[in-house]
Amino acid sequence: MKSRTIKVDYLARVEGEGALYVKIRDNTVTDVKFKIWEPPRFFEAFLRGRNHSEAPDITARICGICPIAYQVAAAHAMESAFGVTVDRQVRALRRLIYCGEWIESHALHVFLLHAPDFLGYDDGIQMAKDHPEVVQKGLQLKKVGNGLMALLGGREVHPINICVGGLYRAPTKRELAPFIDKLKWGRDAALEAVRWTATLPFPDFEQDYEFVALRHPDEYAITEGRLVSNKGLDIALSEYDDHFVEEHVPYTNALHSTLKERGAYLVGPLARYNVNFDKLSPLAQQAARDAGLGPVCLNPFKSIIVRSVEILYAYDEALRIIDGYEMPERPAVEVQPRAATAYGCTEAPRGSLYHRYRVDDQGVILDAKIVAPTSQNQKSVESDLWQFVPKYIDLPSEKLSWQCEQVIRNYDPCISCATHFLKLHIDRE
Amino acid sequence: MPPSKSAPLIIGLGNEYRRDDAVGLVVARRLKEAAPEHVCVLEETGEGAALMESWKDADAVILIDAVRSGAKPGTLHRLDAHTQPIPTGFFHYSTHAFGAAEAIELARALGQLPPHLIVYGIEGKTFEAGLGLSPEIEKAAQEVVERVLGDLHTGSILQAFWPVL
Numbered sequence: 001m002k003s004r005t006i007k008v009d010y011l012a013r014v015e016g017e018g019a020l021y022v023k024i025r026d027n028t029v030t031d032v033k034f035k036i037w038e039p040p041r042f043f044e045a046f047l048r049g050r051n052h053s054e055a056p057d058i059t060a061r062i063c064g065i066c067p068i069a070y071q072v073a074a075a076h077a078m079e080s081a082f083g084v085t086v087d088r089q090v091r092a093l094r095r096l097i098y099c100g101e102w103i104e105s106h107a108l109h110v111f112l113l114h115a116p117d118f119l120g121y122d123d124g125i126q127m128a129k130d131h132p133e134v135v136q137k138g139l140q141l142k143k144v145g146n147g148l149m150a151l152l153g154g155r156e157v158h159p160i161n162i163c164v165g166g167l168y169r170a171p172t173k174r175e176l177a178p179f180i181d182k183l184k185w186g187r188d189a190a191l192e193a194v195r196w197t198a199t200l201p202f203p204d205f206e207q208d209y210e211f212v213a214l215r216h217p218d219e220y221a222i223t224e225g226r227l228v229s230n231k232g233l234d235i236a237l238s239e240y241d242d243h244f245v246e247e248h249v250p251y252t253n254a255l256h257s258t259l260k261e262r263g264a265y266l267v268g269p270l271a272r273y274n275v276n277f278d279k280l281s282p283l284a285q286q287a288a289r290d291a292g293l294g295p296v297c298l299n300p301f302k303s304i305i306v307r308s309v310e311i312l313y314a315y316d317e318a319l320r321i322i323d324g325y326e327m328p329e330r331p332a333v334e335v336q337p338r339a340a341t342a343y344g345c346t347e348a349p350r351g352s353l354y355h356r357y358r359v360d361d362q363g364v365i366l367d368a369k370i371v372a373p374t375s376q377n378q379k380s381v382e383s384d385l386w387q388f389v390p391k392y393i394d395l396p397s398e399k400l401s402w403q404c405e406q407v408i409r410n411y412d413p414c415i416s417c418a419t420h421f422l423k424l425h426i427d428r429e
Numbered sequence: 430m431p432p433s434k435s436a437p438l439i440i441g442l443g444n445e446y447r448r449d450d451a452v453g454l455v456v457a458r459r460l461k462e463a464a465p466e467h468v469c470v471l472e473e474t475g476e477g478a479a480l481m482e483s484w485k486d487a488d489a490v491i492l493i494d495a496v497r498s499g500a501k502p503g504t505l506h507r508l509d510a511h512t513q514p515i516p517t518g519f520f521h522y523s524t525h526a527f528g529a530a531e532a533i534e535l536a537r538a539l540g541q542l543p544p545h546l547i548v549y550g551i552e553g554k555t556f557e558a559g560l561g562l563s564p565e566i567e568k569a570a571q572e573v574v575e576r577v578l579g580d581l582h583t584g585s586i587l588q589a590f591w592p593v594l
Contacts, residue, residue: 064474064476108478108527112527112535113527123531124527124531124535125531125534125535125537125538126538128535128538128539129538132538132539132540135535135538135539136539139478139481142478143478143482146478146479146482156476156479157474157476157479
């Protein structure tokens with residue numbers, strides 16, 4: 001029997017530590033394991049017994065890349081449980097800092113982590129030697145996102161300004177004004193990025209995904225909405241546990257999440273794009289069309305174009321928000337806790353991030369459940385590999401291994417978030 | 430405040446809550462007290478883009494971080510970034526996909542390395558969650574403080590850039 005193994009013990013260009021194992025027997029894929037071996041982190045247990053007001057800052061520590069996603073999800077959960085509505089401008093400011101997080105995260109992935117795959121470089125450093133202007137632009141795009149995070153969050157890394165009830169401090173119009181020119185530059189640069197990513201070579205590979213994302217009637221959903229899919233799911237957050245299930249799988253430290261009725265699903269930029277194309281700004285929609293994308297995109301490799309469209313959207317949206325900004329009278333409203341189950345979900349750069357808390361009448365957290373995007377995508381990553389490897393099985397092992405890694409990087413997995421996680425191993429004889 | 434042209438810049442990197450990974454921050458804090466006033470001392474997490482931004486206007490930079498190269502804990506590595514590449518994985522225990530080593534090499538590829546960049550790497554012993562340095566690393570931290578002060582005061586290669594010291 002002819003068999004071979006593709007094994008990558010330490011996946012490069014992903015956030016955190018994980019591995020991939022693919023087993024091939026007689027030119028047939030017989031096993032695929034996407035392993036997250038970063039140790040479990042026990043955040044859900046840490047939260048028990050803590051005050052509801054601590055949830056945003058504790059959960060933000062799960063991830064250095066998307067702390068805002070955690071903070072806003074936690075704050076929204078508590079606010080909706082306690083019947084609190086935040087000021088319209090406070091809501092807009094949360095969306096603005098969230099745009100900063102999308103920009104920062106997506107720009108790093110598009111230009112330094114993902115683009116080298118398409119151009120045949122080992123990493124962004126090698127790519128920078130031949131394409132310095134592209135990498136430079138990526139870094140500049142990212143920097144503006146960092147700047148928004150620092151201004152609105154108090155600092156770039158682990159920002160600290162979001163609280164249950166609103167913000168600790170709202171910026172003045174004058175503080176936001178210097179960003180307008182930078183954001184206009186970024187919007188133009190992002191438009192070029194969409195055009196540039198569209199010129200990359202894409203494998204002919206499409207999958208019949210179930211895309212799950214928040215959907216909101218008035219906007220490209222980031223901070224709130226109903227969970228909606230392209231295959232009929234349309235639920236309130238409180239119905240989450242009726243439709244989704246998490247299960248422990250022996251070879252990975254991240255729980256696998258599936259839809260009870262239909263199994264694997266996909267969250268993230270590609271899912272948002274497919275569910276909410278009609279809610280993108282006219283500029284972003286047009287850029288996507290000009291780049292050859294329709295309202296539906298089933299090729300996970302093209303997520304690099306979609307991420308660029310989302311960078312463009314985030315710049316466009318940030319400008320819109322700043323244009324309409326008036327400093328709120330108070331940055332936060334008072335919160336009166338009550339016994340409740342609190343549900344929150346936001347669109348982290350990598351996809352829907354779900355929080356559920358049970359809180360007592362004093363506002364103390366009794367238990368918590370947090371479902372991060374990467375854990376939800378694990379099954380889709382594996383399913384992509386089951387389909388992808390047979391199509392490219394004749395490639396030499398080294399090349400096949402590279403392509404398998406690329407399949408994983410399509411998802412921009414954040415292993416640190418998922419553990420509650422990358423190495424690659426193709427077993428072929 | 431961004432470091433002014435020609436002011437020496439010292440950057441300590443690390444994660445406070447990962448035991449010996451904090452050593453770069455510890456050294457930076459001590460140098461804030463001990464270094465001449467015009468010397469700019471920064472603490473950074475090691476995120477690559479932020480690092481490149483922090484040194485972009487500086488002529489001479491000293492970077493201090495914990496490393497894991499397999500050497501004896503407390504071993505001091507001193508590298509001149511202009512004469513040797515920084516080994517991939519040198520600064521790990523970082524889970525950053527784009528960390529300090531990548532920032533140095535990317536800056537080199539883009540022609541953006543500061544004219545002088547000295548890296549002090551201190552071999553860590555434990556990078557588990559928690560506070561406090563291992564005794565060997567504590568001892569090495571003090572040695573780095575003294576060596577950096579030496580770099581600042583005596584005839585190191587940096588001297589040419591800081592004639593006022």
